[in-house]
């Protein structure tokens with residue numbers, strides 16, 4: 448039973464593998480056996496970020512057995528590969544086992560066309576066949592996906608989205624991203640942009656309001672310019688001509704500051720509009736929110752109250768909940784890119 452199980456799990460992965468050639472056109476990859484991986488319920492996850500790289504070792508009961516982090520060596524791809532391999536080695540040493548399944552979350556995506564990284568804000572990864580190079584280096588199939596997808600996988604596996612089939616996980620941080628997981632597996636899409644809702648314009652918003660918020664992507668009125676922490680601060684600045692941090696705006700509102708309350712009230716409405724767009728498109732079973740702004744407790748009261756104003760048909764029962772694993776979602780979700788079943 449055990450071997451047959453692994454054969455099923457890994458046969459699926461090999462259909463997506465990229466050939467050894469460096470960034471040449473992808474040739475049809477053939478399925479191949481993956482006998483190198485041992486039978487174990489231990490999983491290694493790595494969160495490769497722009498400033499730090501973290502590794503975790505999880506067991507089948509979702510318990511963390513080992514974790515460490517190092518500063519990311521920037522603009523040095525060979526050093527990045529070496530560091531990733533070294534972190535895997537450290538986790539395996541802690542496990543007392545080798546050839547464990549490895550998943551990695553990156554601040555970008557793997558292009559299906561080239562097999563190389565694209566859209567990474569850790570720019571030295573762009574154009575590099577990271578997944579293939581690591582698979583070669585570690586002598587096993589390595590799973591690589593966007594860090595927002597890792598949030599979705601993490602929360603779907605053993606977090607706030609556990610038990611739901613289709614999980615939409617939005618990140619309300621410095622920027623505004625999202626990941627999608629269906630039955631615990633990330634949905635990536637042919638362009639690798641599934642979940643990039645942050646760069647759709649905010650719906651049900653006047654042209655004037657949209658044009659007042661240019662976005663770095665070249666367009667204006669993107670949801671990110673409203674719904675990210677940066678967007679919330681911008682809203683406050685537009686209302687008062689003063690700069691405040693997100694938590695300061697929340698504090699002011701609690702103390703009865705009318706403008707801060709109005710800014711937050713408008714924010715809840717904007718977030719409801721953005722999420723209603725997601726519900727009208729995908730109707731996920733649950734919406735999980737992560738990132739700094741997701742710590743505002745009133746979101747989970749105020750946004751559900753407003754969703755039915757915008758969702759087609761005027762009804763909305765979609766749960767909107769905060770992520771359970773917080774900052775650990777990236778690294779935990781990376782580990783669960785190799786699911787237990």
Ligand SMILES: [Zn+2]
Nearest residue numbers: 646662664669
């Ligand atoms: Zn944009």
